[in-house]
Amino acid sequence: MNQTCNIVELFSGIGSQAKALKNLGYKVNTLGTCEWDLHAFIAYDAIHSSPELPETIARMGKAEILKKLESYTLSNNGKEKMEFKTLRSYSEESIRRIIAAIERNKNYVDVSSLTGDQMPEGVDILTYSFPCQDLSNVGAFHGYNKGIDKNSGSRSSLLWQVGRILQEMRDGGKALPRYLLMENVPTLLAERHKDNFKKWIEDLKGLGYISYYFQLNASNFGLPQNRPRLLMISVFIKDYDEKTIEKIKSFFDKKSSKDIVDEYASSRYYHKIDIKDLLRIDYNNAKYREEAKECTPNDTVSRREIWEENPQLVLKGNVVNPKYDVIRTITTKQDRNPNSGNLYFDSGINGRGKFRYLTPRECFLFMGFTDKDFDNVIKNNPEIHKNIKLFPRDKLIRMAGNSIPVKLLEGIFYQIKLLDEVLEK
Ligand SMILES: C[S@@+](CC[C@H](N)C(=O)[O-])C[C@H]1O[C@@H](n2cnc3c(N)ncnc32)[C@H](O)[C@@H]1O
Numbered sequence: 001m002n003q004t005c006n007i008v009e010l011f012s013g014i015g016s017q018a019k020a021l022k023n024l025g026y027k028v029n030t031l032g033t034c035e036w037d038l039h040a041f042i043a044y045d046a047i048h049s050s051p052e053l054p055e056t057i058a059r060m061g062k063a064e065i066l067k068k069l070e071s072y073t074l075s076n077n078g079k080e081k082m083e084f085k086t087l088r089s090y091s092e093e094s095i096r097r098i099i100a101a102i103e104r105n106k107n108y109v110d111v112s113s114l115t116g117d118q119m120p121e122g123v124d125i126l127t128y129s130f131p132c133q134d135l136s137n138v139g140a141f142h143g144y145n146k147g148i149d150k151n152s153g154s155r156s157s158l159l160w161q162v163g164r165i166l167q168e169m170r171d172g173g174k175a176l177p178r179y180l181l182m183e184n185v186p187t188l189l190a191e192r193h194k195d196n197f198k199k200w201i202e203d204l205k206g207l208g209y210i211s212y213y214f215q216l217n218a219s220n221f222g223l224p225q226n227r228p229r230l231l232m233i234s235v236f237i238k239d240y241d242e243k244t245i246e247k248i249k250s251f252f253d254k255k256s257s258k259d260i261v262d263e264y265a266s267s268r269y270y271h272k273i274d275i276k277d278l279l280r281i282d283y284n285n286a287k288y289r290e291e292a293k294e295c296t297p298n299d300t301v302s303r304r305e306i307w308e309e310n311p312q313l314v315l316k317g318n319v320v321n322p323k324y325d326v327i328r329t330i331t332t333k334q335d336r337n338p339n340s341g342n343l344y345f346d347s348g349i350n351g352r353g354k355f356r357y358l359t360p361r362e363c364f365l366f367m368g369f370t371d372k373d374f375d376n377v378i379k380n381n382p383e384i385h386k387n388i389k390l391f392p393r394d395k396l397i398r399m400a401g402n403s404i405p406v407k408l409l410e411g412i413f414y415q416i417k418l419l420d421e422v423l424e425k
Contacts, residue, residue: 003025003026003027004026004027004028004029005021005026005027005028005029005124005125006029006031006120006122006123006124006125007021007028007029007030007031007123007124007125007126007127008030008031008032008033008034008119008120008123008125008126008127008177009030009032009033009034009035009126009127010033010034010111010114010126010127010128010130010162010165011034011035011111011127011128011129011130011131011158012033012034012035012040012041012044012105012107012127013035013037013040013044013129013399013402013403013404014040014043014044014047014369014377014399014400014403015033015044015047015048016367016368016369016403016404016405016406016409017125017127017129017181017404017409018030018048019047019048019368019369019373019406019409020368020406020407020409020410020413021125021409021413023269023406023410024269024410024413024414024417030048030105030106031106031120031122031123032106032107032108032119032120033105033106033107033108034107034108034109034110034111034114035107035109036072036073036074036075036078036081036109036110036111037075037076037077037078038074038075038076038082038098038101039076039078039390039391039395039398039399040078040399040402041101041102041105041107041109042097042098042101042390042391043377043391043396043399044101044105045097045100045101045104045105046376046377046379046380047369047373047376047377048105049101049104049105050104050376051376051377051379051380052380053096053097053100053380054100054104057096057099057100057103058096060096060099061092062092062095065092065095065096065098065099066087066088066095068099069087069095069098069099069102070084072102072109072110073109073110073112073113074087074098074109078131078398078402079155081110089385090384090385091382091383091384091385093382093383094382094383094384094390097380097382097390111158111161111162111165112158112161114161114165115165115168116165116166116167116168116169116170116171116172116174117168117172119165119168119169119174121174121175122175123176123177123178124177124178124179125177125178125179125180125181125413125416126177126179126180126181127180127181127182127183128159128162128180128181128182128183129182129183129184129404130156130158130159130162130182130184131155131156131158132156132184132185132187133154133155133156134146134147134148134152134154134155134156134157135147135148135156135184135185135187135188135193136185136187147192147193147196148160148188148193148196148197148200149196150196159200160200163200163203163204163207166207167207170207170208176207176208176209176236176238177236178235178236179233179234179235179236179416180204180209180211180232180233180234180236181231181232181233181234181409181412181413181416182213182230182231182232182234183229183230183231183404183409184229184230185228185229185230186215186228186229186230188230189215189230204234207236208236208237208238208239209234209235209236209237210234210235210237210245210248210249211232211233211234211235212232212233212234212252212255213230213231213232213233214230214231214232214255214256214257214260214412215228215229215230215257216228216229216230216231216257216260216261216408216411216412217229217408218405218407218408219325219326220261220265220411221261221264221265221270221405221407221408221410221411222265222270222271222272222273222407223273223366223368223405223406223407223408224273224274224275224278224325224326224327224366225326225327225328225329225330225340225366225367225405226326226327226328226329227329227330227405227408229404229405229408231408231412233252233412233415233416235248235419244423247422247423248419248423251418251419251422252419255415260411260412260414260415261411263414263415263418264410264411264414267414269410269414273407275313275320275324275325275326275327276320278362278365278366279313279314279320279343279362280292280359280361280362280365281314281318281320281343283318288359288361291359291360291361292343292345292347292356292359293347293349293356294359294393295334295335295356295357295358295359295393296345296347296349296352296353296355296356297335297352297353297355297356297357298351298352298353299351299352299353299354300353302337303353304353305337306335306336306337306339306342306355306357307342307353307354307355309337309338310328310337310338310339310340310341310342311323311324311327311328311340311341311342312341312342312343312344312355313327313341313342313343314343314344314345315344316344317344318344324341327340327341327358327366328340328341330358330363330366330367330400330401331401332397332398332401332402333394333397333398333401334357334358334363334397335357335394339357339358340357340358340363340366341357341358342355342356342357342358343355343356343357343358358397360374360393360396360397360400361374363396363397363400363401364377364396364400366400366405367400367403367404367405367406368405368406368407368408368409369400369403369406377391377396378391378396
């Protein structure tokens, strides 16, 4: 691969994929994204394109934009489609951000209606971090785990849409992406799901891909967050000669997850980040103080339990607790028990507890995004309705919790970089 990397991100979220590739020095050329949650794709736009609206869209009226948006299946919670009348009730400013984000990032929006016909050719890497909700053990315990069973209608079964899209590309005579990258939870390998996963690898084989998967943890890539994940690289080998295919196989065949960690750790992209580097506890900074205050819950019995029962990352006196090297997985909610950890904090507000949970900014940072990325996201935060912001706190935390640790992705993309070097020889 030359230094330009043409990508398509399915289930693109806030674009941890593009971010990681940029960090590895690639000039990322996004040929397409696919995300139906308007909060996530507007944040993507603010991070990867611009927090400012393009001139042409800034001048457009609401009716004109709504007409354009009619053909899309949008969601405002990432779970189900939203009604058009809800969209119609949004402020003009937020409607503008929606259309700007769709157009600027070539967002196909709903993966179920994306066809092979619409897909671009010349894709180096296509990523698909499909929803994981139906793979969780919690779901299995309650007996409502549909897993990724084909046609089950579960959110995780959107995986098969990826196969359909690739198949349609092939049927249409289009060149398939050179590499695919899957990310999900390691539960995919559990008894309940393993046959489906095997079938998926077989389907990919039928399309011309050879696949290798690895269980990796974000904490092994310099990021202080415990987040075990399953990642799979698929290489399109159909167009290669025997000798090249052998090279690819011998590159991966004996490779362990530890090798992936070690190779990245000895690269120039690795650096170790400490918890204290990511906590924003300098309360002389008015912005951080304000953000901290907003994450201070009321002093109730259940909230005190949150403080008592979860890691205390910062102790009284604003001292970072030396007991922790990594924090727990950043999930989609922090004001709950259990959460990723809490910090001693006296907001000075009557009735509030003496602690706070992680701020949305800190959640972004623990996923490997930067202060600038976060500032860009909130730079343009219009009201969708009177007194309701486009990005309330819980939506920001959910976006971070749904994303992929950028450092973990750097680690796995680094393998593609190494393989390309081998193939160029
Ligand atoms: C695990 S998250 C992936 C996040 C992404 N990797 C990132 O960096 O933020 C899965 C994403 O799939 C999106 N999604 C769910 N159903 C979808 C659909 N039908 N079409 C497009 N995106 C969908 C969700 O909104 C969510 O953002």
